[in-house]
Amino acid sequence: MAPPKKSASGIRWSPWNLLLLVPLLLLITPYFNRSGPELIGMPFFYWFQLAGVAVGVICTSVVFAMTKDEPTTPAPGPAGDVDDLDEGAAR
Known part of the structure; x- marks a missing residue:
């Protein structure tokens, strides 16, 4: 197994992170700004948002x-030392 690449910023990148774009795309209102089709008497606008919450949880769980x-x-x-990190010490 190859050693991990050294990064100066400490930010971790993984192709799995792209899956986090799916919940963001679900927030684009023109996609779901309509009343039909209804599901159990609930307009599309509301049940699509409810389904989007479930999709967001699933995507976040998979990425994690x-x-x-x-x-x-x-x-x-x-x-850092505890004394250096203590914000109260500077007062």
């Missing part, structure tokens, strides 16, 4: 499951 084991690169520079 597929990327959780990828290694991360630590931030460059020395590790």
Whole structure:
């Protein structure tokens, strides 16, 4: 297995992240700004949004499951000390 690439920014990239665009595309209102077809008496506008929530949860869960084991690169520079990170110490 090849060692992970060193990244100066510490941002992780995975092709699985593209799946997170699906819930964003569901937010484009002209796609679903109509009343028909109805589902159980509910206009399309409402049941499409409800279905979009489920699709968003599924997409986010899949991306999390597929990327959780990828290694991360630590931030460059020395590790912060508790006293350096304490915001109250500067007051």
